[in-house]
Amino acid sequence: MSVVLEANNISIMFGGLKAVSNFSIKLEAGELVGLIGPNGAGKTTVFNMLTGIYNPSCGKIFISSSNGGMIDITSYKPHKITQSGIARTFQNIRLFKDLTVLDNVRIAFHSSVRYSAFDGIIRSSKYVEEEEKILVQSRNILSIFNLSNKQNELAKNLPYGEQRKLEIVRALATNPKLLLLDEPAAGMNPQETHELMNLIAYIRKEFNLTILLIEHDMSLVMGICERIIVLDYGQIIAEGTPSQISSNPKVIKAYLGGGDE
Amino acid sequence: MRKNILTNFVYNLSIAVLIFVILALLIFSGIIDEYNGNLLVLSGIYLIVALSLNLITGFTGQLSLGQAGFMSIGAYSSAILMLNFKFPLILAVIFGGLITGFVGLIIGFPTLRLKGDYLAITTLGFGEIIRVAMINLSKLTGGAAGLKNIPKFPSSGDYILDVIINLTYIYVFAIIILAIVSNLLKSSPGRAIISVREDEIASSSMGVDIFYYKMFSFVLSAIIAGIGGGLYASYMGYINPDLFGFLNSVNYLVIVVLGGLGSLTGTVFSSVIFVYLQEWLRIFGDFRLVIFGLILIISMLFWPSGLMGTSEYSPSGFVKKLIKGQFTIESILSKAKQLLKKIISNKSRNIFKHNGGEGR
Numbered sequence: 090m091s092v093v094l095e096a097n098n099i100s101i102m103f104g105g106l107k108a109v110s111n112f113s114i115k116l117e118a119g120e121l122v123g124l125i126g127p128n129g130a131g132k133t134t135v136f137n138m139l140t141g142i143y144n145p146s147c148g149k150i151f152i153s154s155s156n157g158g159m160i161d162i163t164s165y166k167p168h169k170i171t172q173s174g175i176a177r178t179f180q181n182i183r184l185f186k187d188l189t190v191l192d193n194v195r196i197a198f199h200s201s202v203r204y205s206a207f208d209g210i211i212r213s214s215k216y217v218e219e220e221e222k223i224l225v226q227s228r229n230i231l232s233i234f235n236l237s238n239k240q241n242e243l244a245k246n247l248p249y250g251e252q253r254k255l256e257i258v259r260a261l262a263t264n265p266k267l268l269l270l271d272e273p274a275a276g277m278n279p280q281e282t283h284e285l286m287n288l289i290a291y292i293r294k295e296f297n298l299t300i301l302l303i304e305h306d307m308s309l310v311m312g313i314c315e316r317i318i319v320l321d322y323g324q325i326i327a328e329g330t331p332s333q334i335s336s337n338p339k340v341i342k343a344y345l346g347g348g349d350e
Numbered sequence: 351m352r353k354n355i356l357t358n359f360v361y362n363l364s365i366a367v368l369i370f371v372i373l374a375l376l377i378f379s380g381i382i383d384e385y386n387g388n389l390l391v392l393s394g395i396y397l398i399v400a401l402s403l404n405l406i407t408g409f410t411g412q413l414s415l416g417q418a419g420f421m422s423i424g425a426y427s428s429a430i431l432m433l434n435f436k437f438p439l440i441l442a443v444i445f446g447g448l449i450t451g452f453v454g455l456i457i458g459f460p461t462l463r464l465k466g467d468y469l470a471i472t473t474l475g476f477g478e479i480i481r482v483a484m485i486n487l488s489k490l491t492g493g494a495a496g497l498k499n500i501p502k503f504p505s506s507g508d509y510i511l512d513v514i515i516n517l518t519y520i521y522v523f524a525i526i527i528l529a530i531v532s533n534l535l536k537s538s539p540g541r542a543i544i545s546v547r548e549d550e551i552a553s554s555s556m557g558v559d560i561f562y563y564k565m566f567s568f569v570l571s572a573i574i575a576g577i578g579g580g581l582y583a584s585y586m587g588y589i590n591p592d593l594f595g596f597l598n599s600v601n602y603l604v605i606v607v608l609g610g611l612g613s614l615t616g617t618v619f620s621s622v623i624f625v626y627l628q629e630w631l632r633i634f635g636d637f638r639l640v641i642f643g644l645i646l647i648i649s650m651l652f653w654p655s656g657l658m659g660t661s662e663y664s665p666s667g668f669v670k671k672l673i674k675g676q677f678t679i680e681s682i683l684s685k686a687k688q689l690l691k692k693i694i695s696n697k698s699r700n701i702f703k704h705n706g707g708e709g710r
Contacts, residue, residue, distance in 0.1 A: 140555060167554035177555055185548035187660060195538075196545045200557035202538040206566070209537025210530050212355050216537060221351055223538070263557055 091118050092153060093267050093299045094175070099138055099148030099163075108134045109323040112148070114301075116267065121293060121300045123310040125334075126320035127343055132303045133180055135320070136269050139301075140177050141167040153266070172200045176265035178256040180272045180303070186245035190236060190255060193244050194227040197262035227262065233295075234258050234288075250281050257288075261296055268292075270302040274309050282306055286313050311335065319343065361666035366525050373521075374514050387513035389625055394520035395582050397621035398527055400605040401614065402574035405531055407603070408611035409540075410567040411547030412462065413470040417575050417602050419477030422484060422594035424450040424576025425583040426491055429500045432584075439501055443523075443580035450576025451569045458568040462561065477599055484591040496590025500583050520581060527574055532614055532662075534570075543567050547612075608649060610656030615663040620656070 094116040101109050109131040116122060124132050137143045139150060144164060151159040152173055162170050185193050202223070208216040231237050234254050239247060244255060253273060260268055273289070274282045286309055293300055304310045310317060311331040319327040319334060321343040327334055334340055373390065376382040382390070403417045428446030431437040437445065461472045484491045491497065503516050534540045542563050545553040554560050583589050605624045609616030627645070631638040 142551060142555075166559070167551075168557050168559045171555055171557040179552065183549050183552035185545050185552065187548060188544065192541060192544075196541050196553070196558070197556045199538055199542050204538070206534060206537065206539040209539055210533045212359075212533060214352070217351050217355065219538070259556065 091157075092116065092159070093118050093120075094139070094153075094301075095151045095159065096139065097149050097151075099135075099145040099150060101134060101138060101143055102146050107323055109138070109145075109320075112138075112320075112323075112325060114318065116299050116301060118153075118266075118299055119293075119297070120316065121289075121314050122302070123314035123317040123331075124301060124303045124320060125305070125307075125310055125317060130320040130343075131323040132320055133271055134323075136177060136271055136303065139170075139269060140175055141165050141170040168200070171263050171265075174264075174266040175269065176260035176263045176267070177269035178253075178260050178271055178273060180275065182252050182256055184244040184252055184255060184259070186243070188244060189241050190231065190244055190247065191227055191240040193255060193259055194231060194262050195223055197259045198223045198226065201264065230258055230262055249276055253277070253285075254288075257292070261292060265298065267299045267301065270300065270304075272303050272305065274304055274306045277306075279308075282309055285309070289313060357670075358664075358666040361669040362529075362664075365665035365669065370518075370521055373517065377510060377514055377517070380510070384509050384513055387510075387517065389629055390622075391513065391516045391520050391585060393622040393625035394517070394524045395578055395585060396602070396605060396625055397524050397618060398520075398578035398581065399575050400602050400609070400617045400621050401524075401527055401531055402571040402578065403602045404606045404609075404611065404614065404617045405574070406567050406571040408606055408613070408617075409535060409547060410543050410564060412564060412568065413466065414473045414568075414571070415470050415596070415599050415603065416473035416475075416477030416480075417571075418594040418596070418598035419473075419480035420450050420454065420572045420575035421579035421582065421598070422480055422589075422591065423453050423572075424579030425589050425594070426484060426497070426579075427576070428580030429497045429583045429589060430490060432501045433497065433499070439503065439584055443577055443584065446580035447573045447577035450579070451573035454569045454572025455565070458565050458572075462564045462568060474596065474599070477594075477596060481591045481594060484594075491591070494591065496588060496593075497583075498588050500587050500589065502584055502587045516585060520585070523577065523581060527577070528614060528618070531574075535614075539563070539566070544612075604646060606656075608646070608656055610658035610660060612660040613656065613658035613662060615661070616656050616658030619658070 092115055094114065096112060096114045098111045098113055099109065100107065100111055112131075112135055114122075124135065126132050134143065138145045141162070148163070149161060150163045152162050152170075152175065154160045154173070160173065162173055165173070185196065188196075202219055204213070204215045204219050228237065228240070231240055234257070236251065236255065236258065239251065244252065247255060253275075257268075257270070257273065270289070274285050277285060289300065289302070290313060292298060302310075302314070314331060317329065317331055317334045318325055319337070319340050326339045326343060327337045329337070373382070377387045377390075399417060399421055402420070403414060406412050406414050424443075424446040426446075427449040428442045431442040431445055432439065457476055461469060461476070464472060485494050487493075503512075503519050505512050506515065535544065542553070542558040543566070545556065545558055546560050546563050550560050579594075601624070605620045606617055608624065609618070609620030628638075628642065631641055634641055
């Protein structure tokens with residue numbers, strides 16, 4: 090098994106607050122790992138560090154490169170990190186609201202486009218070729234997610250569940266090896282959550298993905314994750330298989346509280 | 351797709367030529383008199399600068415209040431190139447644009463790291479710096495008195511014909527710039543630019559280098575504003591620093607907001623409306639500005655996202671429908687109804703929203 094992502098002891102301070110301290114993670118290719126923890130534990134902050142939105146105060150992050158080695162992406166800007174193979178969705182949906190569904194997906198193909206702005210202005214044959222390719226690819230990926238008939242609607246007019254779906258579509262269109270999902274089931278009913286579980290399992294196989302996911306819905310996390318990492322007050326308090334985690338006293342204490350007897 | 355691009359190009363070009371021929375005939379036959387003809391030329395210049403502002407503010411979402419500053423750099427460099435270095439007019443205008451683009455590059459590098467209000471204030475300050483610099487670099491720019499005898503567009507000696515000649519120059523420049531911006535926005539770099547406006551964090555996590563595209567758009571915007579300035583200098587034949595003050599920058603912002611932030615078609619309409627409105631209101635004397643302000647307030651209350659919002663109108667689409675015979679009286683009426691409904695129900699869209707941190 091090859092390692093896709095490795096983070097060593099990453100920490101970040103906001104003023105005097107240590108939001109995340111000494112977080113380490115190693116993701117093997119094809120793994121589906123859950124990251125859970127009470128509100129404010131620092132889960133989204135971990136995602137923000139992995140995707141370059143925050144730079145960790147200390148520690149290093151590595152991602153596997155195409156030639157087999159590991160590259161240090163600790164100080165990369167977000168777009169460089171996306172280009173090196175990490176895609177993500179957002180907890181509070183961040184679609185391009187006033188653009189069509191199709192355009193939302195087409196933007197995600199941005200880094201694979203090989204023509205310049207000048208080609209675009211004069212409409213060179215390179216432009217035509219690549220645009221046709223992007224259009225076909227975008228339509229393909231939209232049809233996998235049953236969004237084909239919505240491609241010309243504005244993203245903001247989609248129902249909530251489909252907006253979440255579109256975020257995943259957009260992330261997949263950047264051609265990642267690692268997908269970070271930030272609370273994909275937030276605001277969904279049990280049936281929708283169940284559909285989402287199937288969808289995640291499907292895309293993981295179909296797109297050869299490694300997935301790290303933050304989720305509060307325990308039925309989802311316990312149902313599909315092979316390994317779970319529990320975060321509390323910015324620190325890892327437990328790590329293991331779903332059954333190990335659900336019986337871990339530290340985890341139960343973090344979630345349910347309990348006296349310091 | 352290849353064939354489609356070609357037909358669209360032919361249709362758009364023929365519509366552009368047709369409109370020009372109609373305007374020229376109207377001027378030639380005296381239906382549009384010399385005064386109104388000149389206003390048409392002026393609205394063309396306003397259009398070019400307003401397009402540049404719409405590119406950076408409407409499409410990239412970066413509020414710039416220094417557009418008149420860029421315009422003045424273009425105007426002065428083009429005038430100096432013609433006066434001191436004997437450049438031919440068109441070359442001088444284009445070089446003036448490129449010089450402005452270079453200045454844009456230098457100014458954009460530190461300022462585009464700022465967001466929202468902060469960027470607006472720095473660009474405002476930059477516009478003032480340029481104006482003051484133009485006053486004080488009197489050896490080169492003639493100081494507060496400005497530059498005189500700037501070579502004008504070729505003249506035939508006949509007033510009416512001259513209006514048409516001026517219009518030709520401005521019209522060709524405006525159409526080319528419109529085509530460049532419109533084509534750019536429909537390409538992948540253009541979509542990246544628009545995504546920066548929509549949501550910077552999401553955009554960067556789609557692999558878009560947001561700083562690069564802000565710079566790209568800012569520099570292109572500076573080049574276009576510079577070209578507009580160069581044309582303005584040659585049209586007027588005389589420039590001074592006060593022609594490019596803060597109020598001027600605000601005028602362009604008014605045009606862009608009135609037409610719709612993020613709509614090129616809207617900018618085209620509103621530039622013409624703006625120039626004519628400003629002149630026609632002169633019958634009210636000193637109350638002109640009050641009435642003008644009132645019109646702005648009312649239009650913003652009822653159409654907060656401008657005449658066109660972010661929608662565009664495509665001439666080639668029009669021609670295609672015309673050829674297919676899809677234009678009956680009913681279809682035009684229903685289309686007009688739709689348009690009217692859309693204009694009336696235009697909802698507010700706050701484009702200057704701040705992009706907060708993730709997880710807020």
